[in-house]
Amino acid sequence: MERPINCPACDNAATKESGGNLFRIDCPECGEFNIGDAFNIPELTEEEKIKLRHWLYNLDKEDVTRLKNPINKSNKDKFFNNIKMPTILEKIDLVLNYLSNKTNYFFQEIEIYAGTDYRLFFCKNGRELVDILRHLIDETFIKGNLTLTYKSGEPKPPYKIQLMPKGLKYLEESGKNLKSDQCFIAMWFNDEMQNVYSDVINPAIEQGTGYKAMKIDNKEHVNYITDEIIKEIRRSKFMIADLTGYRGGVYYEAGFAFGLGLPVIFTCREDWKDNIPDKEDKTKIIQEGVHFDVKQRNMIFWKKDEPEEFKKALINRIGAVVGLNT
Ligand SMILES: [Zn+2]
Structure with a gap:
């Protein structure tokens, strides 16, 4: 009943x-x-x-x-x-991405029904969406008239919004490609780590969470950041940065992703966590651990002989940070 x-x-x-x-x-x-x-x-x-x-x-x-x-x-x-709540700024990015996906030619008018479409962008109500649209108009990212004229009793017409070149440029330059399902992996390239990648990291990403793993093999140019690497980081939704081996390139790539606003998940093999001093002269460091700037961050420390634990921890962390891609 x-x-x-x-x-x-x-x-x-x-x-x-x-x-x-x-x-x-x-x-x-x-x-x-x-x-x-x-x-x-x-x-x-x-x-x-x-x-x-x-x-x-x-x-x-x-x-x-x-x-x-x-x-x-x-x-x-x-x-x-499993559903990640966006921040206020991320809601703005969602709106811009939505408009960009619908725009096929310059100055095309995209219809937005604030009273129902607000749900798409995790807004509390239609008014919050209108506030976001107003902000984007003030920023000259979009153009549109937020005063609707219609007769009482008639259904409320949609807003007609145009994405402006400045808005498009912002999306492109910020690297906030929200449609992306790519995870960029920054890590040390040697044979041992290659095995960890293929046995643990790749399956955790692709089978465990449904994202696509992107790793650029640059054995020939160790520590050399290529244009291709920069391009692929920009295209990614998030990054996994493994700090094992104290590689300058990995720190550089993680910093770049961080600056773009991409979520970065840090991991490190346990024996590379702390500085290892010389046995005779304790003031001398023979192996550098995780840099203190990053050490304070939430990080997964993994053990060489516990690959399944590492895989599980990685899947959980990805789920918590960006949600599962199902
Ligand atoms: Zn309902």
Whole structure:
């Protein structure tokens, strides 16, 4: 039997129907989805609601995924942890990327329905999206009229937004290619590390999290940063930087990615963590450990004889930092 309810995702008037021990919600805005267990609908935080609205909005109303795996108390944390909440600045990048993906020719007008499309960009409501659009207009990244004229009783027309060359240039130069599913790997190139790459790092990325691994073999030019490396870092969504071996090139590449705003996941083999002093003269360092500037960061220290542990830790960290690419 259908009963009225406030939609657990958007708080609008919706209906619920119990089936088995869960509820089928039918919301005019969010569509149909299953939620709850043992006749309880889990309490969602504001952030979880935003994530759920985003997830549902990206699914076609007919998509069966929305009826699989009801969100309940036991799986809710895992479900929401896999959806990364963007920062305010990242929301702005999402809007620009959206416009850029829809733009096929210069000054093409892209329609945005703020009242519903706000879900795409993890905004709290339509007003937040309008605020972002206003900011982008002030920055001359986009052009558009944010005053809508329409007769009462008529549906609200969309905003017509044009992406300006300055906005396009910003996207290109910032390297914020949000569509990218590439992970760039910066690491020491020797045979031993090559095995760690093919046995652990590559499968952790590609099978474990669904991203594409990009490593440039530059054995001939050890420590030489090529244009190709810079280009591929710009194209990437995030980076894994392994600090084993204290390679200058790896630090340089990580710094470059960091400057672009790319998330960098640091790893290092345990025996390269600390400085190793000379046995006779303790003031002399014979092997440099992780540089103190980076040592304070959250880092995965791995052991040579525990590859599975390293793989697991890497998959978890990628999931937490950029979300799984499924
Ligand atoms: Zn709803």
